[in-house]
Amino acid sequence: MTGITKDVLDAPFCFRETPASLPADLRPLWRVSAFVLILSFSRANRASIRKLQITNWAIRTENGMRTLSSFLKGQVSSEEVLIRFDPAFLIALDLGIHEGLFENKGGNILELTKAGIQFAQLISSESDCFVKEKEFLKAIKPYFLEKHIAELLKTAFK
């Protein structure tokens, strides 16, 4: 070892952990809030876990939202909606339930609690928070039926 190489390597050094950039939808609060919002846009503030799973997939990206609404409106086939298993989904679900924002009513039906409804109202009243997501949920609300869920999951896990 000579010259510069030696100078560089022959010096004390340490490893320092640098915080990493992270997509916001991988943060617990974002995802739990998104679940609350999804449920609040469902009939009677309740939805099946399967519906939540599908909407969870869609709401994370603009492309996902676009694809799901096109499918629900019958513009693309279920083959084009590639729903992936998302390991973050179950963690976020657990967090939300422990937080007391929604609860499992049995039969895999989730429903917003009083606190959840309150949180949903707070989010809804903020005009510049979750703008695209709210628009998306509002737009798909009348189209999203049980038969769509079955069709999507059949394709996804066949």
Place this chain on the structure above:
Amino acid sequence: MGILLRQLDLRVTTDSGEFGASIPFSKGLNVFWADNSMGKSTSVQGIIFALGLERMLSPQGVIPLPYVMTQYVEENGAKNHAVLNSDVYLELENNKGEVITIRRTVVGQRDAKLVTVWRGSVLRDGDSSYEGEDFFVRDPGAASRKAGFHRFLAEFMGWELPIVKRSNGDDVLLYLECIFPLLIVEQKRGWGGIQANMPTYFGIRDVNKRAIEFLADLDASGVAHLIQELKFEEERIRQRWVDSLEIAGVYIEGLGGKIVNIPDYPTTDWPTLVRPTIELSVGGKRVLIDSYILELKSEIEKFDTAGIPTAGEAAPANQDELDQQFAQLRSLESTFQEVERELQIERHLNNKLLVRLEALDEDIRKNRDHLKLQNLGSKLGISVADKNCPACHRKLTDILLPDCEVDTPMSVEDNIKFIESQKDAFVAMLANSEKLIEEKALTSSALRRDIVDTKSTIRSLRATLVSDSRVPSVSAIRKQLSKEQLVETLEKANARIDELVETFTGLSRELSQVIAKKNKIRNNSGLTIEDESKLSSLEANYVAQLKEYRLRSVQPTTITISRESYRPIREGFNLGFDLSASDNIRSIWAYLVAFLEISRNHTTHHPGLVIFDEPRQQETSDFSFTGFLKRASNSIDHNQQVILATSEKFVELQRALTGIPHSLHKIDGRVIKRIV
């Protein structure tokens, strides 16, 4: 400038006879007393309705009167008498001594949008010999048109309503509904804060400020309007500048050139030392238009003096040139292909940059949402929002993935900064790429033109080589003609630039004037010496009252009147949040009375009238109005009027009124009674 209320009459005709109330007012302090929920507020609402100001209370202008004026009258505890017809009458006097009586129907055959005015005292003197005149309220034009009641009322009060700007840039009159929240405090929402009843749906810019400026007759109001005007003027100049540049730019681009040394946006520094000119792309090289014209002209001249050679004379030279032209064509074509390929790659990169930027924007948006969620979540005590696990109450790693390489994610704030710095880099790259594309496109179109030129030169050279050797050389003539044509076109383009320079000279001069005007305004901060003296009187008066009323939430001496918003501030923040409910009432009372009192020593537009409807008891249990009465009673010495409707314990009220000039109107039982 001024107005006094003389009498309010409420009249209700039911299926079982006439009901009503007459409330007389005099100069100075008027206390109107009735027990709780006996109709005390009906009187204040009646005044608001008679003056056509109900849109102060709701945008739809719902009739602000209770059921007793609209549905049924209770007598002996039963809702037994249906209302058939009801009217509000109000008698007013202005400072010239002119008296008018207003009648407005609440329920009945007559349209509630009509207001009848008699020019005389119908209520107090009972004189009915005057002829009534109808005006309209609430429809568009009520403040501006001759038959509009608010125009009439403003004139009667000696007001000339100022013109203000709406947020869309339109001019409108400052409506009476916007001024009266500084004169009337209504019970339901009026105590929410200073100017709490201000209607915002008219879309008037800075309406709170405009109203205060008008009422206190601050010169700043004219200044504010001027500033708006200047802003619009500046925008107009900018638009014309950009448009002219764009039109000229498109024309010059058609010639394969671009304008250089020209600012994209208006500047006062015009004409610049370096004159704008056109840069052309000739044979892949950049040349300035003037030197190119000179070059072309000297070539043309050389040719003219030499005369046109015959085909035979030109043949040897033509053969050489043909070879040269072929070589040039090949090289031009390969350069062209290369440039086109580069252009394609650059466009592709540009697209990718755009996609990437969109994704970054989306990322920023989501992270900002996250920040807001943290705020909202913390308010509700959601532990995830504070990065705590709701199940085990330990610190939560801020990431949803199990077993991932990221141990410590950035904080959301840092993450936003991080993405923004990335975005900055991409924006710079995008700008660079766009510049490259523009240049390459220019080169490409110049090359294409050169190729076409070379090809036709080749054609004419060939034609010359095979033609009769005695005729004039075709290629020489063609070359000469095309050069002459080009010079003509380029000179036209130069003339275009001259025109542009001229236009910009005009615009630049206009801009200088606008900026000079703006600077002049800015230098005296919009407030004249007189304005400043009014505002400091207002401040001193307001703070003195707060001390007198024993404001407790904050130290009164720390409060000032903002020279920006003209509202009370403390340490730069609006007063309001710091105040307890009862101190808030003290502050509103003091602020409105301060305007009344400063109008005694300053010229203002204050009509010398303030009306308070005491807030509902449960909202201010620890509060008593009696402390204020002494101060308000001074109004009698200045021909002013303060009206307070209250349900204060009567014994206490009487004690407070002892020894101070006032008129008390006490009503036992319900305000609206059967008229016998």
